Amino acid sequence: MSFNRKDILGLQEMSREEIEYILDTAVPFKEITLRPIKKIPTLRGKTVINLFYEPSTRTRTSFELAGKRMSADVINISTSASSIVKGESLKDTALTLQALGADVVIIRHGMSGAPHLVGQTIKAGVINAGDGTHEHPTQALLDLYTIREKKGQVAGLKVAIVGDILHSRVARSDIWGLTKMGAEVVVAGPNTLLPPELQSLGIKACTNVEEAIKDADVIQVLRIQQERQEKGLFPSLREYSRLYGINHERLKYAAKDVLVMHPGPINRGVEITPDVADSNQSAILDQVTNGLAIRMALLYLLAGGGGEV
Amino acid sequence: MKILLKNGYVMDASQGIEGVKDIYIEDGRIAAVEKNIERAADQTVDVQGKYVIPGIIDMHVHLREPGYEYKETIATGTRSAAKGGVTSLACMPNTKPVIDQQATVEFVKNKAQLEGMVHVYPVGAITNGLQGERLTEIGDLKAAGIVAITDDGNPVMNGEKMRHAMEYAKMFELPVLSHCEDKNLAAHGVINEGRMSTLLGLKGMPAIAESIMVAREIMLSELTGAHVHVCHVSTAQSVEMIRRAKAAGLPVTAEAMPHHFALDETALHSFDTNLKVNPPLRRAEDVAAIKEGLRDGTIEVIATDHAPHAIEEKEVEFDNALFGISGLETLIPLVITELVHKGTLTFAQAIEKMTVNPARILGINKGTLKAGVEADITIIDLDQQKTVDVSQFASKGKNSPFHGWNLKGWPIMTIVSGKIVMKNGELV
Numbered sequence: 219m220s221f222n223r224k225d226i227l228g229l230q231e232m233s234r235e236e237i238e239y240i241l242d243t244a245v246p247f248k249e250i251t252l253r254p255i256k257k258i259p260t261l262r263g264k265t266v267i268n269l270f271y272e273p274s275t276r277t278r279t280s281f282e283l284a285g286k287r288m289s290a291d292v293i294n295i296s297t298s299a300s301s302i303v304k305g306e307s308l309k310d311t312a313l314t315l316q317a318l319g320a321d322v323v324i325i326r327h328g329m330s331g332a333p334h335l336v337g338q339t340i341k342a343g344v345i346n347a348g349d350g351t352h353e354h355p356t357q358a359l360l361d362l363y364t365i366r367e368k369k370g371q372v373a374g375l376k377v378a379i380v381g382d383i384l385h386s387r388v389a390r391s392d393i394w395g396l397t398k399m400g401a402e403v404v405v406a407g408p409n410t411l412l413p414p415e416l417q418s419l420g421i422k423a424c425t426n427v428e429e430a431i432k433d434a435d436v437i438q439v440l441r442i443q444q445e446r447q448e449k450g451l452f453p454s455l456r457e458y459s460r461l462y463g464i465n466h467e468r469l470k471y472a473a474k475d476v477l478v479m480h481p482g483p484i485n486r487g488v489e490i491t492p493d494v495a496d497s498n499q500s501a502i503l504d505q506v507t508n509g510l511a512i513r514m515a516l517l518y519l520l521a522g523g524g525g526e527v
Numbered sequence: 528m529k530i531l532l533k534n535g536y537v538m539d540a541s542q543g544i545e546g547v548k549d550i551y552i553e554d555g556r557i558a559a560v561e562k563n564i565e566r567a568a569d570q571t572v573d574v575q576g577k578y579v580i581p582g583i584i585d586m587h588v589h590l591r592e593p594g595y596e597y598k599e600t601i602a603t604g605t606r607s608a609a610k611g612g613v614t615s616l617a618c619m620p621n622t623k624p625v626i627d628q629q630a631t632v633e634f635v636k637n638k639a640q641l642e643g644m645v646h647v648y649p650v651g652a653i654t655n656g657l658q659g660e661r662l663t664e665i666g667d668l669k670a671a672g673i674v675a676i677t678d679d680g681n682p683v684m685n686g687e688k689m690r691h692a693m694e695y696a697k698m699f700e701l702p703v704l705s706h707c708e709d710k711n712l713a714a715h716g717v718i719n720e721g722r723m724s725t726l727l728g729l730k731g732m733p734a735i736a737e738s739i740m741v742a743r744e745i746m747l748s749e750l751t752g753a754h755v756h757v758c759h760v761s762t763a764q765s766v767e768m769i770r771r772a773k774a775a776g777l778p779v780t781a782e783a784m785p786h787h788f789a790l791d792e793t794a795l796h797s798f799d800t801n802l803k804v805n806p807p808l809r810r811a812e813d814v815a816a817i818k819e820g821l822r823d824g825t826i827e828v829i830a831t832d833h834a835p836h837a838i839e840e841k842e843v844e845f846d847n848a849l850f851g852i853s854g855l856e857t858l859i860p861l862v863i864t865e866l867v868h869k870g871t872l873t874f875a876q877a878i879e880k881m882t883v884n885p886a887r888i889l890g891i892n893k894g895t896l897k898a899g900v901e902a903d904i905t906i907i908d909l910d911q912q913k914t915v916d917v918s919q920f921a922s923k924g925k926n927s928p929f930h931g932w933n934l935k936g937w938p939i940m941t942i943v944s945g946k947i948v949m950k951n952g953e954l955v
Contacts, residue, residue: 230726309842329844330728331798350846352728387728413725 221519225337225344228353229394237395240515241363247518248511250287261290264321264521268294269311269336270347271302271327276482276506277347277356281324284513290321290521308332309339316340321521325349330387343520351385356516357481358391360509362399364501365436367508368477373400378431378472380462381440381489382411383423384451388481392438393419406430407440407462410451427462434472439464439480439490455488465491469499477501528945529553531568535579535906540879541895550579552902555945560896570947574906577939580878581894582614582645582903585858586675586885587704587758587782587830589851590616590647593634594623599835599923601635604855605643607833607922609948611856612938614903615646615893616833617885619679620657627652627663632671644954645943646903648674648891650704653692657681662692669699674889677704679758680805684710686743693753702754702780702888707740707765708732708806717846719807723792729845734813737806738764745772748779756888757781759832761806763816770825780888782828783817785861786852788871790814790928800841800848801928804834818871827884829877831858835924853924857915859907861929863936867909874909906940913937913952921954 221239229237250258266285270278278294285292297303302311308327312335315323322343325333330350337344348354365372377396383389383405396403403421405412406429416423424430431437442458452458469476478490478500486492495502530552537548537560549564550557585608591599599607601618608616618635620626626635632649639647651673655661657680665676676696682705683689689703696703713736718724720731741757745768748755760766760781772779792808802808820826834851841848862881866872872880886894893903912935917925941949948955 307839307842308844327844329846331845334798335842335844350728351730390726390728414720414731415722415725418722419725 225333226355226516226520227333227337227344227346229355229358229391229398230353232398234398237359237362237398240359240512240519241366243519244363244511244515247514248508250514251507251510256287257289258287259289260518260522261285261288264290265319266290266292266322266324266517266521267315267320268292269315269323269325270295271297271325272348274326274347276509277326280506280509281347281513284510284517288514288517290517308335312336312339316342322517345516345520348387350387352387353391354387355391356509356512357388358395360505360512361392361438361479361481362395363508363512364479364505365477368501368504369435372396375435376402376404376433377436377438378434379403379405379438379440380427380430380464381407382442382446383407383416384411384413385443385446386440389440393421397421404430404434408452411446427468428471431468431472434476436477436479437464437472439478441481441483441485442489459488463489463491464494466494469494479505481505529568530945530947531564531566531571532579532904533571533573533575535574535577537579537896538875538878539581539896540875540883541581542897544896545875550896550904552942552945555902557896557898557900557902559898574940578874578907578909580905580907581882581896582941582943583612583859583881583905584615584885584893585613585830585833585855585881586617586828586889588616588618588833588855589621589835590618591835592622592638593631597837601638601647602642603921603923604833604835605639605645605647606954607855607920609644609941609943610921610952610954612859612905612907612941612949613645613855614905614941614943615648615891617648617650617674617889619677620650620652621680625652625656626650627655629664629667629671632668632673636672644948646893648889650675650677652676653678653683653703654688659683659685659688662695665695665701666699669701673701674891675702675704675756677706677758679704679706682706682708682710682740686747690747690751693747693751693755697751697753700890702756704756704758705740705744706758707737707744709736709740712736712739717803718795719792719809721792721810723795727795727798732807734762734764734809737762738768741765741768745769745777745779748772748777752778754778754780759784759787759806760817760820760826761787761809761813763813766816766820766825770820773825780828781826782830783821783826784830784832785854785858785865786928788814788817788821789861789865794928798845799928800843800845801852801926803845803848803850804852805850818866821866821880822871827880828888829862829880830885831855835922836926838925841926851926852928853920853922853926855922856920857927857929857934859938860913860934860936863907863909864934868935902942902945904942905938907936908939909936911935911937911939
């Protein structure tokens, strides 16, 4: 197939074929990341701009490194040191980046739909690096890549997503990606952190974590934010950890060879115990490595113009 | 100036008139509504095959002046009304300054007199500055010309204060217009809470944030005997509670907006900020309930909640976009296309909800073609088809989700106080 999207905004609108095409494209890039000399000339002369309205370590570094390894000029814009603090609108910022010759704009924003506005505004490709509580497509793609790499395939697996589903853009993108790829998805969290009508997405939702992870092949553990406790959505991290924390005791409910994933950053001892995070069953660092390959593949597909890898 | 409208199909519920008749207008007033009037006129207009009705009243409009003239002015808002076939409107008090003093009421009325193209009836605030604290001098405001009170958009969350407002307003026979929204339950939501808020990751406001306040207002109306008018009903629960309140004989009335019966929340898939409105677009079930409420008379008014905004207030992130739809110029075609042509309402029922009913609620001598009244007339072509084009709006607010919609049934003439102000869709 040919890939002809201008923007990567979410997995909701993507077909299974497109997702597989991206995952397949990432395979040779993963190999490049493991070479002693990791740089290729594919995007020489292209300009990639990281426009981050929210703090980020792994996603921003991952995109920056992906661009640099492919020889693109990569610019990082963090909002605290830009005209945004002078009140420049997102639309004007986007148009400015276009006028500067951006080929791909990678945007992270605290508000759902912000990358869509940028995508409609400029001709350059736009990659959503996380928008509000909407989607985080590159995270879901690297999750799918990791599952496929570790388990051979995604179809037929039972995947549990545990934590703050309501505020999680990772959960939403994972749900789309996993269901399209044929996995069975169960989400679990306290009622106050489950958004309404989840069942209409073709998944199961429950409040009991043991039920959710029973016989699961994969568990994706989501970060729990202190801020949500302050808003009264759950009483304490202590109780959250007791009810939903993933520890060795709980893992016994899952399949023997369960893969434990976490999009990071981890709150050790809150949603996941350190021994589980660091165990052989954990794929948390593989996720990070695979993220680089996925982001190189996406930059290649949006800006590479079909050159040799 | 004498105008003779010939051969139109005249409908006036206030007098039980329906049929082909001529209308003679003299010195700005209706002189006669009869068959075959043969009198000399300065202007004779043949409106055969068209519907001639009392001028449309829109009882929920934001004119934005004073204070937000960059969004709309009394001049542009009333031109928008005229273009949309609306001859009278009630304007909301959330201006800057708020309409909470006699002087502001007088400013709006004077400005409307000088620059307005249609009749303007100011609505006063319930509390000073819409702060929900101290009652405005409602008696003074009434003397200055307000027709109702409301803290529209800033609902009075304190039940005791609302109780006192109703008790006090009742002395002046003013209806209390309530924007029913429990701000705590709404919790800064930006769309309806449900499947779409889950999909889009946008903060949802639950339907019950509206319904629970409708319940409170109905109970306060029962306690105080005050006339409560529920603004922009958007949920099935609200419709059902209003239906029961009416059955119990309480002085409760209600209005619905075109966007709440023409659109449901699924339209939001694209993050189009022109669909951001408060109360939000709801589920298909709610839309069906509103249509049923309109059909069975539970909701007796259709109004627009015309809320013009500047482009830069909508071309932003969804969360940052302001709530509201510019509605005056799509009111009539949406009502006719979505409700009349699709069989929810007869044309006569639809017209009553925009003429006699709002006139009765606001206590204004409008919505009628009785001899002697100011000649406010709207003429409608039920079969005319046109595509909505916001660039042609007379309103400064181009924020309409209906841009590009092909609608059937448009106003072709607006007459205000005996003066033709709109003809064939163009302002005169």
